[in-house]
Amino acid sequence: RDQIQVVGSSTVFPFSQAAAEQFANETGSPAPVVESTGTGGGMKIFCGGVGTGHPDVTGASRAMKLSEYELCTSNGVTDITEVLLGFDGLSMAVSRNGQQLDLTKKQLFQALADKVEVDGKLVANPYKKWSDIDPSLPNVAISVMGPPPTSGTRDAWVELVMEEGCKEFPAIEALDKDAHKEACQRMRTDGPFIEAGENDNLIVQRLESDPTSYGIFGYSFLYENQDKLQPVKIEGVAPNEETIADGSYKISRPIFFYVKNAHRGVIPGLNEFVAEYTSDEAMGTGGYLEERGLIPLADDRRAEVQKAAKDATNMPAPKK
């Protein structure tokens, strides 16, 4: 195999594409092959083992989970470098022809969870319209398109919105650990939440043609389509570069890529590719990844990351 193989998150995909292209242009080496498989799907292939049959790099729109790390280890993929690339806002958006909403995480939980608390009891989600949740919300059917479980965006959404939202419900908080997790994390499957696949752009296009639907995807897609889409404000803040960078927009998440160190020195160009990907021109402030919607790291943090990437420092096992 002459080419570097990159898999993973659809959110990181554009960044990997950009780095891969730059790498090929700069070095004249064969162009890396980048496939978009979703964070979880990517992890699964990445951790499948060491050898030319397995990819070298995987992108992730959330940190590697312990379970995934264990999968890797059990398949002999023990030496992994974790590279924190930067941040991405998680946005919920609607067509410009649609109705802008300002939602709280609690309301989002109520709209999207499988079971919700009504009068202190956990019941199957009864809300069909936004106005069922709060009369001040519009009287339209809830219709939200989002990614499937293989997607890091989905994990991040669950973690940053659903988990937070469900904290507002005493009865759920009172549940034991497993039941609590179950209640907080399970998305509803009765229609209002639509698993729309890994293709964020298809969600965008559907939103354009369907002004009553809302979509969940990475901020970069919103950024590219801001003339057609408007963000949903969450807790009163709409996502934009400033609000994400300064942290006032709460639903942003770190994005990563992972390098299989056993492949360094074996797969031609892998080291150079990682160097390119982590260079200042790429992930630094004003780098070309920023143009694609990445919110860059602070300088000191970046230096650390760059060093780890260069030295092939192995990541520790993630905490639970």
Next chain:
Amino acid sequence: MSAITLLLIVLTLSAFGYLWGRGRAGTLKRAGAGLHSIPAYHGYFVALSCGLPAFLIVLTWIAAETSVIDQIVLAGLPAYITEGIEASRISLILSEIKSVAAGRIFGTPDPAIIEAAERYNSLQNIASLAMVVCTLAAAIAGMVFARSRLSPEFRARNRVDGILRWLLIISSILAILTTLGIILSLVIESIAFFSRVPVLSFLFGMEWSPQTAIRADQVASAGAFGAVPVFWGTIFISAIAMFVALPVGLFSAIYLVEYADTRVRSVVKPLLEILAGIPTIVYGFFAILTVAPMIREFGTSLGLDVASNSALAAGGVMGIMIIPFISSFADDAISAVPQSLRDGAYALGATKAETIRQVLLPAALPGIVGGVLLAVSRAIGETMIVVMAAGLMAKLTLNPLEGVTTITVQIVTLLIGDTEFDSPKTLAAFGLGLVLFLSTLALNIVALQVVKRYRERYE
């Protein structure tokens, strides 16, 4: 020497063999012997005896070389490198050896690796030399042997015909192998799937949510593999497609065969056929970007609630794609109704419409039904349109304005990117594939029987 050059050399040798054999036969003939076969066939015989075995050797060699050399190189590695290492690591070591062998050295490789790389290179050289030697030896041996068999009584033509016949047979077997391959690859994975999910609960279960948690600590869908809603979605969308395609296809066929003059027909027919030639991914775009919003707008203006990925949009567009299947089959079937039946009806004073409705259509019905069944199986198996335009949510609904999902959509979403073969989620795709294969098989067999019976009636 590359395999291509080698094959060219073998080709040249065969050409030479042809001339040699033909020349020999010519000599025999001039010597007054009555040849059984003409000299050219003696030539062909020598050429085939020379080229075929050599060609086979090259092919098998190419197929086997890599893994044989890999094994030898690995076997030669010192124990401390290969000891207790699982297979995937070994492939990595191999690829490192190959990198080094190709002169791409990173860092400082283990001396054993460098040595292995050298060995690899020399093996590679030996192997390619050996391939050349073996191939040429086989070619020449075949040629000489064949040449020695030539005689006036030698039935060269029958021999050559026999060899060619075997080549033809092997080709037809390839088509069978494809089916076997499909069935095997589906069945093996399906067995693995059905060992986790009982067949009955797959076939009759009402709940489909295969996007299971892919990690232990994730909460996703519980992993229900009841495929009824998926089957329903497939049937529903296909039905919508047929609802569009059947009348349009049938009426256009009727018009083209019975009413249109030849000029119109010669323009319209190829135009209609273009519809079947447009790649389905293009229809997919057409569905999501043009038709779905149109339906939605229209529905909303009527106060209806239309899903953005409605079954109607996907099915309707699929119907458009299928129109030519129906129209050309109906066209053939109606044209194939013997003129005598038309004459019979006209002679009784029937109008054109009466003749068509009451005589031609009933007579052509078996052919039309055959075409319709084929079109249905096309609709059931159609992928890209539904992948792009239909939903992912398995839903049992009769409302065409809601989204449904289909077998093919599920196969694609379950398989793209993620190629691990151990989770029921991935295996479910093969289970679905098997069902899909079997159902289109059944439809095709029925269609074939119908068409066949119909043919028998009129020939």
Next chain:
Amino acid sequence: MSEKTTAAAAAKTNAWYEPDARLKRRYAADKRLRLYGVAAILFALGMLATLVLTIASTAIPAITQTMVTLDVELPAEAIDAANPREANYQKFINDAIARMFPEVDTPREMRELRQLFTSSAQYQLRDRVIEDPSMIGSTVAFTFPLSDIGDQLHKGGIDRDLPRDQRRISDDQIGWYDRLVEQDRISTPFNWGLLTNADSRFPELAGLWGALVGSFYALLICFLISFPVGISAAVYLEEFAPKNRWTDLIEVNINNLAAVPSIVFGLLGLAVFLNFFGMPRSAPIVGGLVLSLMTLPTIIIATRAALKAVPPSIREAAIGVGASKMQTVAHHVLPLAMPGILTGTIIGLAQALGETAPLLLIGMNAFITAAPDSMFNPSTALPTQIYIWADSPERGFTSRTSAAIVVLLGFLVCMNAIAIYMRKRFEKRW
């Protein structure tokens, strides 16, 4: 004889031909059926037209590429003529930009300004210099693409009247762009790059070359395998095989294969070629193999039909003068059937060219910025390239996706036209 007298005579003695209400009804039914036929055809053709028109009209912006021309200094001291590859071309471009817009000084503004121009200008400049080292030391008028936002702005894809927070381009950038227009530095030549470039992350650079090469390789393999094998199989089944249960089975089987959903062939390719034989993922050779399995039945069926259409009298004639069966087939039947066979083959290949689903399963939907140099290298194909572009957020890809579809359709129409031409041209009367 005069018409009138006949008619008069007829009217006197015969009334049977007077049409009654019933006859009128019958004719009305006839008219209706005819009308349905016309309506059906108009519907089908209308849909075809809508489809083609919507796609073609979205593709229009991609016909041209907005280019900008800058005067770039190539100082001899900054470029090593022996090794022109290593120089810092980004700096030359930046300098040229800075000379044009001297008022831009903050890094932030400079960055915004640079966003108007394609980020690969430096590589294009580099390649130009490597090609023509005599440029070193002079100032050249260098023409290169605007970036996607510049392109969109120029073509009206971005509405400059929208409030700032609804467009991707800042007021400053619009101002700079206007200056470039004023100075006549903007041109919109035909977008050759769409055909000659490989895929890129940047719409202004993305082209179909890689996909075309990938499709070419895949089709080549597909042709090399399915054509000879398909014809041989068909010849065997039609001309040689005894007609018995087995050959019936094979026939049913092949007809069935022709209708097996393409996605199932993808599953087969995944299981057999990738997992069993360990062939490389995303490689055109695997795509070609999968497509050839798909095309094989089409070719077999078309060939059999063509063979069937050769009148038996030709076979009898050949056998009657003492040709063997193989000679009969090779000398007479195949040549006569060839037009039909070729038509079938072209149509089969056209289908293969447009096929997407199986290629998705074998990974031919990856992002690869270079055309493959062999059929073993990863690559995309035309339809999968369309699939990828469709999923890219940049606005420029919307029109390029449609343009790619138009290119694909163009190839298909050509192939079909060739098929129709052959059918017409070689239609023989025996």
Next chain:
Amino acid sequence: MTVLDTSEASGMIMNKTAESAGMLAETVRAGEHEVKIAADNVSVFYGEKQALFDVTIDIPARQVMAFIGPSGCGKSTFLRCINRMNDTIDICSVTGTILIDGANIYDAKIDPVLLRARIGMVFQKPNPFPKSIYDNISYGPRIHGHAKAGSEMDEIVETSLRRAGLWNEVKDRLKEPGTGLSGGQQQRLCIARAIAVNPDVILMDEPCSALDPIATAKVEELIDELRERYTIVIVTHSMQQAARVSQKAAFFHLGKLVEVDETERMFTNPSDQRTQDYITGRFG
């Protein structure tokens, strides 16, 4: 036999034909037989190609007229002019006039659909519709509104089958498909189907050429019976058959009508050399 009386009339017609084309179509009394069909100067073109040249002939009512001649001479073409079946062939055009009971059937006012209801036709190959025997017969009456489904229709079906001499053979299986009958039965079914719409004239184009000798004999017998009620024109390639069933015969050659005469006279004493050659097997 009354047949012989026609000799004078036909002799006259022949003379007319021989003299010149484009003459007035008088209603010539042919002995006791009135003229049912009078063709005057009929020419037929398939596209550019002329298939029939100025055919002028009178066909008497309630007799059997046979058209004979070598293959391709235009027998079928002329037959199909009589019920305007040629209208269904795009490239076919007809000039001249054909009067049936004095009405020009090529007049614009004549509706071919109604015309064909009056002129039945039976074809070379039996062509029953792929429907039941009953439906085959009832189809014509139904589309023309002669009878509603019910006892009235049953009666028509029975009468027609009886007249075609098929009733006894099929009365117990009227619901079975007509295509399941033997060839001879099928041909009689087709004749019954033609009779069912109550025509005046029955045209038959080589009705026996696809039948075996026994079936042929049955159909010939039937034709003989039918001529009591119907005017019958039959095309045949077999002179033996013409001799057996027809009272008058017309010989066509290369698109021209060469000779019309009483069958017996023509076969024993033809007036034209070409007829003579054909009959004696010099060609054909």
Next chain:
Amino acid sequence: MTVLDTSEASGMIMNKTAESAGMLAETVRAGEHEVKIAADNVSVFYGEKQALFDVTIDIPARQVMAFIGPSGCGKSTFLRCINRMNDTIDICSVTGTILIDGANIYDAKIDPVLLRARIGMVFQKPNPFPKSIYDNISYGPRIHGHAKAGSEMDEIVETSLRRAGLWNEVKDRLKEPGTGLSGGQQQRLCIARAIAVNPDVILMDEPCSALDPIATAKVEELIDELRERYTIVIVTHSMQQAARVSQKAAFFHLGKLVEVDETERMFTNPSDQRTQDYITGRFG
């Protein structure tokens, strides 16, 4: 020409074969003509259905033998047994023996391809290859290696066309497609093609039924000339034709050979009632 030399060799092969098959090859004199083809007890089955029943017949050399009989009686079937054309029909099986020059052609050692080179065949519809006239004729000699392309081949082509009486009509357009000739010319081209491989026997299956009278006359004339050199078997549906061209005739009925006799005798004084009925037009 070397072509002719092969006849001895093939004769040798055939003799050997006949002996090994355990057949005594008598040479029966049929009047002044030796027996060229001797069929003994030949039955033919198409699958289950028997199409020919125990046909035993001797066909004399250098004469024309006509097979007549109603449609479907098995004339073609028997004809196609003689050059083993029936081998190409899967479901067809033949029992009994057919000796040509004393050698059993159904012996396993006989290569049907070589047999067919010795027994030419001409079909009902002229079926020239869609190639040039020259290539039509030269095809047979080429595949049998009788001649190389060049003057030798030119000679064969010319001789064959001359014998078929076509040379003068086509000598200036040998490179034009054979399909462009008129029907009669095409049929003579097919005869020339059969002659070109230098056969002993020519089988003709209704060779004139697709031709017009003039072309028919020409072909019949040709047949008359050819019988000086070749043994000819012709199937015809026209008794007149049989009378014109053949010396002997065989009448088939329902798969049985009813009567073989000199043509004249059979037509004037048939010995079997069925023959009588057929000839007098009682059926068929």
